[in-house]
Amino acid sequence: MTEFAPDAGFRKNRKLKDALLQHKALSKDGLSERLFSLLFSGLVYPQIWEDPDVDMEAMELQPHHRIVTIGSGGCNMLAYLSRHPSSIDVVDLNPHHVALNRLKLAAFRLLPVHADLVRFFATPKLSSNSAAFDRFIAPELDVSTAAYWNGRDLYGRRRITVFNRNIYETGLLGRFIGAAHLLARLHGVRLQRITEARTLREQRRFFEEEIAPIFDRPVVRWLLSRKSSLFGLGIPPQQYDELASLAGGGSITQVLKQRLEKLACHFPLQDNYFAWQAFARRYPDAGEGPLPTYLRPEHYPAIRANAGRVTVHHASFTELLAAEPAASRDRYVLLDAQDWMTDEQLNALWGEISRTARPGARVIFRTAAEKSIIEGRLSPALRAQWHYDEERSQALNVRDRSAIYGGFHIYGKAA
Incomplete structure (x- = not known):
């Protein structure tokens, strides 16, 4: 149960529910989807799990570029601001992510110095963080974002006080x-001990001797055979099936x-803050x-200078683009x-992307499986408008430090 329980203003999130549910309620797949939808209705990602440095290299951002991105934990859209893009539209169907993205932008604009941001977003167990918010x-x-962070969680605490503890231990992923x-x-393993490693060889030894054997334990294999076991990673039933396909339809x-x-x-470890969050549950000192x-x-x-170039929308990607000019x-x-989408949803999304794309536009995305999710699913007319840079996609996927996805994909608007 997430600490970020919806209050009255957040309970009726029909957009998110409609996006997640594809099967009849009483079917096996339908029940699985509804359980995931219930869990996904709270905060899911306090930190985004896509590597922004890979993103920015793939996009080759320029000052005239106008970006549309899904918000999630908000870390990546802030990183993109370091390249001075003309504008960023952030969309997310989860209102908790919307509130988190707006808070992060406001913190960059309003906290006095950089050290305040590090204390607020990267230093757990500081009671002064909520005081900095108030001041x-x-x-x-x-009004809506202030009401959200001043609202109460399931334990009666102001939501903003999560930054006095450790926000990265909360939410579905935390x-x-x-x-x-x-x-x-x-099973006798303290995962945080990997942070004592000083070389890649020591990291590998710890993994092979301590972590890898856990996957052979019967209880772990049984747990991972259940789709619901990965809902905490934000992996819906559709993505679980993609992962299972990599294992030949067997255990993932x-x-x-x-x-x-x-x-x-x-x-x-000296280069990978994703590993620190996974194994130490904090950012490195x-x-x-x-x-x-x-x-x-x-x-x-x-980022501070460009924070005003971002607009955060409680909307879907397709919905936002449909209201924008060609x-x-x-x-x-x-x-x-896209791993969650039906063919109809994919084609509607790419129809709007193709209509709103300028010459030279690029689309980047990740997939649970290794292959691009759109191949063989877009209409021929839409697919013909885009070139897949497969070689560069594979090269950058190898360098993605978050390491949880099977594929990273880059598509460019065909001339």
Whole structure:
């Protein structure tokens, strides 16, 4: 149960529900979808799990570019501001993500110095964070966002006080990671000990000797054979099926083991803040490793100066674009949202992307499986308007430090 329980203003989120439900209510797939929809109605991602440095290299952002992106935890849209784009439209059907994105933007505009941002978003267990919100941020927030963060969670606490504790331990993903740590401890493994490794070789030794054997335990294999076991990762039933297809329709245990091996072993801990969140449940301290791209001091002036170029919408990607003029956008960031979509939804989305795309536009997205989700599913007329840069997509996928996706994909508007 998430600490970010919906209040009266957030309970009726029909847009999100409609996007997640595709099968009849009493069918096996329908029941699974409805359970996921219930869990997904609260905060899911306090941190986004797509590597923004890979995104920005793929997009080759320029100052004249107008971007549309899904919000999620908000980290990536802030990182994009370091490249001075003309505008960013952020869309999300989850109102908790909308409130988090708006809070992060306001913090960049209103907190006095960069160190305040690091304390607020990267330093847990500081009671002064809610006081900073009250003094600097709350008076300038829009009414709905202020009401959200001043509202109460299930325990009667103001929501903003989550930043006095550790927001990354909350939300659906935070609780899933916490459950994984508990499961590991029950098997005698303390996952945070990997942060003591000083070389890639030491990281790999810890993974092979401590983490990998957990996947062979019967209870773990049984748990991972259930679709609901991955709902905490924000993986809906459709994505579970994609992962199962990689395992030949069997258990996805081996697929998940390979993804975790990439996270643990392919990048030095000194370069990968995703691994710190997964294994230590925090960002690295000074000297241990990097902060997320949006919190690095060298990017602070640009992000602060450009924060006013972002508009956050409680809407779907297709819905937003349908109201925009033709040939009005340059870059589209879909995260992994297409993995959830029907063919009809995919074609409606790409119809609006194609209509609003300027010459030279690019679309980037990730998939649970390795192959691009749109191949063989878009209409020939839509597909013909886009070129797939497969070689570059594969090269950048290898460098994605979040390590949880099977594929990273880049499409460019055909001339």
